[in-house]
Amino acid sequence: MAIVLGENRYGKAENGLVRVDRDGDEHRITDLDVSVSLSGDMSDTHLTGANDKVLATDTQKNTVFAFARDGIGEIEDFALRLARHFVTSQESIARARVRVASFPWQRLTVDGQPAHHSFARAGGGTRTTTVHHDGERAWVVGGVEDLTVLNTTGSEFWGFPRDEYTTLAETKDRILATAVTASWRFGTEDTEDTEDTDWASAYDTALAAMLDAFGGTHSLSLQQTLYAMGSRVLETVPEIVEVRLSLPNKDHFLADLSPFGLDNPGEVFYAADRPYGLIEGTVLRDDAPPAGPAWS
Known part of the structure; x- marks a missing residue:
């Protein structure tokens, strides 16, 4: 050997x-x-x-x-x-x-x-x-990390499988919060083309597109929101061919105020930092060229 x-x-x-x-x-x-x-x-x-x-x-x-x-x-x-x-x-x-x-x-x-x-x-x-x-050749990947976003309503989660270990209640109204880590791959591998790219405009437009999709999507799952965010970037920035997103679910739970003789009509929450659901996914054009080594 x-x-x-x-x-x-x-x-x-x-x-x-x-x-x-x-x-x-x-x-x-x-x-x-x-x-x-x-x-x-x-x-x-x-x-x-x-x-x-x-x-x-x-x-x-x-x-x-x-x-x-x-x-x-x-x-x-x-x-x-x-x-x-x-x-x-x-x-x-x-x-x-x-x-x-x-x-x-x-x-x-x-x-x-x-x-x-x-x-x-x-x-x-x-x-x-x-x-x-x-x-x-040059491969370029842009992105953003630690972008914390939150919707106070417009998010649901229900219809999931239930077994003997399931305790989570279904909800038609919840806080949806996450800290976005996103990276996007530019389609060009030609050195001259990379020099002609308006990187600042691509970043600003991609960031605005993700935020618009997050705020404008009535979410039935964080996965649905992820796909909407990635799709919006591809729709608005033609130079980008693939978007990878990592969205940790930052849970906000309704605080129980009943021991104090108080009601809580969806106003007081406590935020839990771990454990957390982690939703990850890739959205890409169907004709995107193969990923280069900048991804690895």
Whole structure:
């Protein structure tokens, strides 16, 4: 029996990067988490410990900060720049994967006017991208995570199978809440086409489409809502060919106020964080090209 080295990669994960753009009096802030992962001709370092083909992870970190000096722009473009650099500058590197999370900040208001240099962390979800480049083609996945949404009504759950272990009561009116993690795959694999994509518009439109679908769907199940959200993204952003969604059900249970002599006409709830139902699914165009390595 032979023992061989399988697929492998290495990199510098979760590089915290903050850039302040100081053009004029009004500053702008970009807050990122950047992870780099490289693969290629790395067998020697695993089998013999030779490091002559290994670009140090500290060098990868330094590259991230050096590239930020010239500006970041859209996170998809920044990830593409980094991925292409690692592949083209190192003979031993055949593939580069860069994931970027962009944390939202909002400008404060001071004395009724927008502040020039004061910000508060916003809660509208974290924008993400994952880029994979192999020297010829680039695959781009966008997305959002930690986007918490809630409908106070317009959600039902009934008609499910009942057996000897079922205690859940059916309901025709419940709170529906979830923390959305969504990723969407762009159909192009051509490097020139990726440069022409309006990443900011695609993100804003996809996010608005998901929120519209969540708020506008009378939900008989969270699965139905998931499909509506993914479908709406595909209907409104032609560059996107596939959407993956992970929706944990954030349960809100009616508080029992009867021991205190009080009624509770659907007004007071307690939120339970675990355990929770986890609904996951993929919505895609029937002619979507096969998924590239940015998904994996």
